[in-house]
Amino acid sequence: MVKPFATPSGVRRIVEAAVAAPSVHNTQPWLFYHLKDSMTVYADLRRQLRVADPLGRCLAMSCGAALFNMRLAIRMTGYEARVLPLPAPRGAPDLLAVVRTVPGEPPPPNEQRLHAVIPRRRTNRFPFDGRSLPQETVVALVAAAREEGATLVMLNGRATRKILDMVATADQALSRDEAYRREL
Ligand SMILES: Cc1cc2nc3c(=O)[nH]c(=O)nc-3n(C[C@H](O)[C@H](O)[C@H](O)COP(=O)(O)O)c2cc1C
Structure with missing residues (x-):
């Protein structure tokens, strides 16, 4: 048993x-x-x-x-x-x-x-402030991701801007989509 x-x-x-x-x-x-x-x-x-x-x-x-x-x-x-x-x-x-x-x-x-x-734990939708993360926090986050079999990539300023541009473009395209708005 x-x-x-x-x-x-x-x-x-x-x-x-x-x-x-x-x-x-x-x-x-x-x-x-x-x-x-x-x-x-x-x-x-x-x-x-x-x-x-x-x-x-x-x-x-x-x-x-x-x-x-x-x-x-x-x-x-x-x-x-x-x-x-x-x-x-x-x-x-x-x-x-x-x-x-x-x-x-x-x-x-x-x-x-x-x-x-x-x-x-709660999702935080407040804007980010300008401070960067302490290095030890970044190291801990990367290690925590690795422990779960994932890879956390920290982006530099240029890559961040590129991603944010892509997100903004995708967001604009979606917000014009009637089916998306209905689902939301
Ligand atoms: C895979 C995933 C994607 C999410 N995407 C967004 C998002 O694009 N925008 C956003 O404001 N919140 C996003 N969230 C947060 C959820 O909206 C949030 O977890 C949910 O409303 C529950 O609220 P809570 O996290 O405060 O418990 C996402 C969460 C997950 C897990």
């Missing part, structure tokens, strides 16, 4: 952490299932933004953010969270990840601190 990794209220706490993640236009495009020794993350394709996000890239990033919080919350129960990404890309493309739970060590202080700030 496999002992469940969490009680029903424990599972609820894990899902509450997961759904506190950011998502594209707050669509919350995720579904979760749990078994005794695992949880699964599905894309809720009914919530995909067909015009703004036709490839589901932003949808996948949103579900990735939920998965990150879920992993932290599972770790708080003293279990390891082993992620199998895209276990059935052909059979079930909406099945984004299976998270197997195995008994483990209590989470280290940095994971506990990350977990504690999940309810405090």
Whole structure:
């Protein structure tokens, strides 16, 4: 007999952490299932933004953010969270990840601190001020991305201006698109 990794209220706490993640236009495009020794993350394709996000890239990033919080919350129960990404890309493309739970060590202080700030995270839409990021923050962000198998590229001033120009052009094109405006 496999002992469940969490009680029903424990599972609820894990899902509450997961759904506190950011998502594209707050669509919350995720579904979760749990078994005794695992949880699964599905894309809720009914919530995909067909015009703004036709490839589901932003949808996948949103579900990735939920998965990150879920992993932290599972770790708080003293279990390891082993992620199998895209276990059935052909059979079930909406099945984004299976998270197997195995008994483990209590989470280290940095994971506990990350977990504690999940309810405090908010998207900040205020304008940026002129200060640059402290170098140690940049180094920490690059390392955090690498730990998750991603690459964070810091742009110089010229590259930043180029990207911002592209964003502005794309934004103007989209805002003329009636289907986009309706979806928004
Ligand atoms: C993949 C992704 C793309 C997003 N794109 C935008 C965006 O273009 N503009 C914006 O203001 N917010 C964007 N957001 C932030 C969401 O609008 C925000 O997470 C959502 O409304 C929930 O609010 P919260 O982050 O304060 O919980 C994005 C979030 C994600 C995960």
